[in-house]
Amino acid sequence: MKPKTIREVALDVLLQIEKNQAYSNLLLNQTVNKASLDPRDVGLLTEIVYGTVQRRDTLDYYLEPFIKKGVKNLNDWVRVLLQLSLYQMVYLDRVPDRAIVHEAVTIAKRRGHQGISGMINGVLRNVRRQELRSFDEIKDETTRLAIATSHPVWLVKRLVKQYGVEEAEQICLTNLQPPQVTVRVNQTLASVEEAIDLLQEDGVEVKRGHLSEDALIIKKGNATHTQAFKSGIITIQDESSMLVARALDPVKGMDVLDCCAAPGGKSTHLAERMKDKGRVIALDLHEHKVKLIDQLSNRLQLNSVQGQVMDARQASKHFEKASFDAILVDAPCSGLGVIRRKPDIKWTKNAKDIEAIQKIQKEILSAVVPLLKKGGRLVYSTCTIDRTENDKIVQWFLKEHHEFIMDPSVIERLPHHISEKAKIEEGSLTILPHHFNTDGFFITAMLKQ
Structure with missing residues (x-):
């Protein structure tokens, strides 16, 4: 049996998150550990899964005009396949659109039948040819912010009430950005300077934290694969x-x-x-x-x-x-x-x-x-x-x-x-x-x- 592609694995993970309300971070870790993926593939898988979950309502808003019976009426796997494909087309630039469409159609043929693969092909090709709809079509300010930043309306209303419109918008926009990875230096074992040297020896680039004197921000590399991590000199923690x-x-x-x-x-x-x-x-x-x-x-x-x-x-x-x-x-x-x-x-x-x-x-x-x-x-x-x-x-x-x-x-x-x-x-x-x-x-x- 042919091994699953990264996008098929992403589809499986996204469906599990939706059906079982599984935490995306835990499920991704389990999937990566089981599949023994290439580190480059792990990065793409993580990006597709997190990005599709993060942008869910925005993606549905973009897809809606292209689907006659409406996004919500699609089979779960068809809707999620369209979402993750559109996410790559709109927000990632490492893979050409035609390759994304081709793989989506291939996955659809394996999972469904000719009719579904044809529909997916048609929707994604139409999306490529036309401009995505504007958020200006949404007249209500709160709903517009909710769809544009892909947050539930109840949450945006709550944030606006507690922090005001400008602050709420900043919160929602920041929530769409990937988080930075920070580590705490265990100063019972090493100084911050010693930890920096050890991490650099293992090819990890870091800079000093903004808020905590024992914090380091990881600029490049995987801190958990280092000797500093294994020996207890650092641990992952947000600043x-x-x-x-x-x-x-x-x-x-x-x-x-x-x-x-x-x-x-x-x-x-x-x-x-x-x-x-x-x-x-x-x-x-x-x-x-x-x-x-x-x-x-x-x-x-x-x-x-x-x-x-x-x-x-x-x-x-x-x-x-x-x-x-x-x-x-x-x-x-x-x-x-x-x-x-x-x-x-x-x-x-x-x-x-x-x-x-x-x-x-x-x-x-x-x-x-x-x-x-x-x-x-x-x-x-x-x-x-x-x-x-x-x-x-x-x-x-x-x-x-x-x-x-x-x-x-x-x-x-x-x-x-x-x-x-x-x-x-x-x-x-x-x-x-x-x-x-x-x-x-x-x-x-x-x-x-």
Whole structure:
């Protein structure tokens, strides 16, 4: 049997994402590992899958005039094949349009019958010959922005309400860009300069990060294939996420609780900043995720991180009152700050999901209050930019727990230039994706009196 082409593999992956609501990043990793693909093919596969998911509604808008019965009435595999083909024709320039059309027709013949392959051939050839329709046809401003940037209308309305039209547009446009890869240098094992040298020896080009002194941005190469990665000198982490450990500011000898810790990026960063002296209890609800924390701690050669399977909402039943010097609640959230990394989030989440997750965020925060020592610091962070999961949760918490006050000194622990773009209020920081080309993130620090 003839092996599948990259575009056939992409079609399979995209159909699985749609039918099973599988996460694109996880599914892609599994597919790449199974298929033993050439590195150049991995790049193209990733680009086609992410790009097609990211631009889904824009692609459908472009296709609609060419399909008599409407895009939504097509068989799933036919619609997705047209989407991924059009994505390549509009947004990629490495493959000629005629080759894209030819391969789409070939795939259609294998999967369907002469009629379907003929229809696909006709649609894509017509697309080649004609200009794509303008977004100006859409009169409603919010709907136009939603289709042009391929975001659900409910989400664009929400962003406009919370941030205004201009900021919402910037968020949506940035969500369409590929994320940069950043690594954190484990300074218990090497300096940033030593890490740069090691990476360059393995052919990886890097530059210093913008927000975190232990961050490196990968310009070229695969950092995970290097000796620096294998020996625990670096780990993959977004720069905005690296600010959380600074906000908490743990020191040697502390007992720290990380409530929702998997896969362990922040737990291990806390341990590194404590020089691996003290204890970081890293909780997660699922055993397989706690194993990821343990694996990361072992690779980074950190002994102070202790992974435990536990629902953070039950933590007060397992630990003594006032037994932690500092607590991190990097809460479960809608993930609306990481759409660039997980583009399927915008299609699988809805407003009701945000309401449901708020309940969990409140329960976790309330549950850990008794565990923090007087004078201890509590950091609440999320990788969402939705204000109801961020500012509103903090306002609720302070109203419910009068023994806590905001910690404005958190700003002193963050890079001074962050205030040029990010939204800073007393004790709280909101980073939007376009501010520094990082994940969207929210961080707030509070002190227990």
